[in-house]
Amino acid sequence: MPLPASPLPASPLSATICLYCGSSSGKDPAYREAAANLGRFLAREKIRLVYGGGRVGLMGAAADACMAAGGEVIGIIPDFLLRHEVGHTGVSDLQVVDTMHERKMRMAELADAFCVLPGGLGTLEELFEVLTWRQLGLHDKPIILLDVANYWEPLVQLLQRQAEEGFMRREHLALLHRASSLSALREALLLSLSAPTATRSKLA
Numbered sequence: 550m551p552l553p554a555s556p557l558p559a560s561p562l563s564a565t566i567c568l569y570c571g572s573s574s575g576k577d578p579a580y581r582e583a584a585a586n587l588g589r590f591l592a593r594e595k596i597r598l599v600y601g602g603g604r605v606g607l608m609g610a611a612a613d614a615c616m617a618a619g620g621e622v623i624g625i626i627p628d629f630l631l632r633h634e635v636g637h638t639g640v641s642d643l644q645v646v647d648t649m650h651e652r653k654m655r656m657a658e659l660a661d662a663f664c665v666l667p668g669g670l671g672t673l674e675e676l677f678e679v680l681t682w683r684q685l686g687l688h689d690k691p692i693i694l695l696d697v698a699n700y701w702e703p704l705v706q707l708l709q710r711q712a713e714e715g716f717m718r719r720e721h722l723a724l725l726h727r728a729s730s731l732s733a734l735r736e737a738l739l740l741s742l743s744a745p746t747a748t749r750s751k752l753a
């Protein structure tokens with residue numbers, strides 16, 4: 550019988566993960582299931598979840614499951630999206646800010662790592678913002694694509710093409726991790742969060 554996974558060591562246990570994902574659920578039920586599984590995983594590992602504060606789509610599925618499993622969830626939502634995205638009043642702390650920029654900056658500042666589930670344009674924008682900040686050396690927080698049904702494959706191929714065609718340095722491909730299961734995500738977090746944190750808190 551396999552041994553139960555040991556909890557993450559001291560520093561990742563107190564980590565905060567910022568989740569970017571769809572405000573829609575997508576067509577395949579596997580997307581919602583993956584979001585809920587991630588929420589439960591974070592609660593189990595005592596990792597705090599920071600996300601955009603909505604209760605719809607994959608955002609809501611992850612937050613609901615994390616809360617139901619006893620986790621801590623911080624939602625950060627701009628005032629104008631509060632009604633539009635149906636802000637989640639059932640999370641541990643719903644913070645209302647004035648602008649999208651303020652929201653994204655606060656989410657990024659609170660995070661020790663970024664995790665990205667399938668999503669739409671908003672998810673891509675959020676991913677590429679922290680990825681380009683990382684490329685510029687403004688922070689060194691890990692950024693992990695959590696793959697469901699190979700959703701991120703075309704994006705990874707595009708990035709590889711950018712490197713092949715000379716629009717991106719090849720070593721920058723390594724700034725984006727890809728995990729296709731929660732155990733792979735756990736490994737990626739263990740590796741990256743236990744590394745020295747020279748610039749991890751620097752975000753500007």
Ligand code: AMP
Pocket residue numbers: 570571572573601603630634649668669670671672673674675
């Ligand atoms: P989506 O992936 O398009 O469903 O959006 C996921 C999240 O990204 C939601 O919380 C949206 O509020 C947010 N979002 C949508 N559009 C943008 C944008 N232009 N800039 C930043 N965030 C966005």
